[in-house]
Amino acid sequence: MDTANSIRQELMQHMKKNNMNLSQFAEMSGINSGTLSRILHGDRAISMNQLVGITSGMRLPEDYFFDDYIEECFAFSVSIRRIRPFIFRCAELDRLDCIEQAVNRLIDDLSYTTILFDMAEELFKSHKRLAARILYRTVSEAEKYQHSERLARCHYRLFEIELGSDMEQNLLAATQFELYVNRLDEVDQLDAMKKLMHVFGMVHKWEKVDSLGRDMHRIATVQYELNQRSKRKEEVGRRTERPLYYYILYSLLARSTASEECGDYSRALEFTRLYANGESWVHEKDEEAQRIVGQFADWAVANAYLYRLMSGEVHIMDEYVDYITSREDEIFVGVRHIVQIANQYDLNIDHILERFAAYIPNSSERAEIGEYQPAIIEEGYAQFLSDLAVYHFKQSKHPSLAIKHILEGLQVSIRINSGKNIITCMTLFEECRAFASVEEKNEFKKLSGEVHLLNAKKNVVLLASL
Template sequence: MENKLTTLRSAIEENLSRSGYNLASFAKVSGLNRGSLSAILHGHPPKPVSLGQLDTLTEALGYPEGWFYPLYVDECFSEEKISRRRVEPFLVRCAITGRQQCIDESISRIMEYQKPLDVIYSVAEKLFACGKIQESKPFYKIIVEHEQDGYSERMAISQYRLFKALGTVADTEDMLRGVIAFEPFRGRLPEHLQLDGLLKLANVCYSLHRWDDMGKYADELRSLATGTYREQLRQKAGRRSGELQLLRPLVLYYGHGHLMKATSLTKQGKYEEAITFTNLYADLGWFEVLDEEGKRLVDAFRSYAVGNRYTLELLKGNITVLSDYIAYLEEYPSEVLAGLLSILEAANRFGFSADHVLERFSKEMTGFDRFKDYINIDRIYRLGYQLAAYYLERGQAQRGVTYILQCLKTAVLLNSARDMIECVALFEANRGQASRQQLQRYSELIRGLGPQKEPAEEGRLLSGTTERSI
């Protein structure tokens, strides 16, 4: 049935005859209306077949779903126009079931008609709305490649959808390309998508260590969230309807704008400025228009602020907060990775022992591999690197080199040139202390340098954790 040797109607009639059905008996078996079947097969002109009718008919004949799809393409087109009522659900179904040949033929024919992108964009949005994110990407890419109005909302939304579709664990080069492609379109989105797009931009820049860019997008997110909040208050005071339908509660965007600004400043060593922004999301109880989810988010931001204040104090050299920080991490186990990273960074910078901390959280560290997003793979990498430096400094060379090799493996899998160079430099500085087996493993990893995919399954250092997002 894959070869288009016949028409849809002749194929149906042939199968009915072969199975011993007439219209009356098949109508009874399939549940389809006999009159509709007659109009489809014998009408002048024949009645079009809906996708639902075709699927019902296919099942009644005992064929797998999509058996007649290659013949259905003609049903979606006439000389004058495209039947959107048929072609859109057909393309959605083909995308979900992996019928690429049917998609390619349909798209080729759609592009011959006027306003073809209207149909393709509608299909992309339907797929995205039902959670078929990866399946929607090829359709959005067609919009991006063929849309002549670069300032259209459709173009901006297509770029946004492609950016949002970045995998949970992505090649760093893919992430950078995604930022470059989406960044010019962020301000052309509807406001509720602007908020979400800026949040994603800031998160991806965190993974790429682009601290200035992260701070810039955090500033834009704070400004837009503040303006949106004021507009919501005006609408509430004026008892006006038409409240903006956001993807997440507004307090999430507002709080994250300040949290990410503080994070970008922390990474640049601007600790006092970071404390100022940390204080701004520490207590958001004044925020109006809070539902139950919003109240939960306020509590979560309050908790994050406590942990991040400990981080800032440690990075400033105030080691007296260490015991309190440990108690905090015991109360909030989801923060253990972030906390250990901060503690190890401070221990390496100021020379204090963190052995008791690592022993206390050794069990939690073994469970990190349940987390798989790209932000936390980066956290895991950086914790491994800090552990390597920590043990090398304390004369535990074999242990330190083991962590270097684990870090290098993750850097290769993530295709992060920055991290690969960092690991190679640290290994070469300590090559003389590596065992024969470690030297061999290092050689194997060096030979494998280059773009790799699907790091989620292999690139584990210690395991993973959750980014401080809600």
């Protein structure tokens, strides 16, 4: 059967089988009888709305003819008026296979790349991201030798689509996109850099976080100053997810965090003083600006306490504990760091853990401006569990509790595929193995098997990317 005519042939067979004439089926399908006649005689292409009417009139699933309709789209002449609604309906019904076939046929003519890109953007904004991914990949492959902003934007969108709970996959997506971030429009770069910093921070690539923070500060500062001098101040700012001054403050916070994670607490404190001082240079005085500047100032106070504690000023511990007590969103983050400090300086913090037991873990860790993704929260929680296990084991009071935290931390680490935390938890368990019960050893064996499966999957992904 000629696939270009298969829809017509099946329709004629249906009408014959059910003893229906043209007028009767026209009434059932909602298609004009004259139009239907021209379609059956092959004198007219079938539009998407007409395909829906034919399928409905034949009492078939809506996507029954979708494979055949791909041929219909190209049988007469290439018509975006047919292809575009077809792709969008395929996206609604998750017929990604049909989208891929149609797009691969269309991209044979490179003049359609702009249309495909615009459709991808519309699908992305409509939360049809898997469908959009097919179009972005097709456009990026077609323009891979171009140094265009559109190519960079395709890779940016692909990066956003790939982000999920698997940290290794997130890192792979970030590494692939990182090469294109500087080709984006300078304003678009700010949101892209922020997302890259999130991913690299989760996998402890702090040098990359610091470098991106430096670039973000430079770009945001230039744009903010231009925006202030412009007569149309709202024009630039409207294009970013946040006001431009937010990115300046955020870049300083990111570099402060990177410095802390690298053990350079004096440098971290220098950045802290800078993002604490937003009120002195942010020109906007509206409610949003006051909230953002105030939030960064609060973080600066909390982080200054932490960096001083990490530097060895443990005598201010009680002062810091009192400070976070009235700030519920900061308690769990604070306790995480307190446990690390206790391990570093061999402190007993049982009374603090007891005081904040209700906040471990704190599901409200996601602060309004912080915008933590679930993977970021879980990565922090996995690290917290391993640190807490070390604390209990070092105190030699609760080895069984330490093992419980190690196993839970390993479970979380496997779920998000956090290689660093997996290694930490497995190493800690081996150190505590003598205190583990038979059940706990069996649980560890089971989890170890899951780790081996993760590694095997990782090798397959690496080979596929070569």
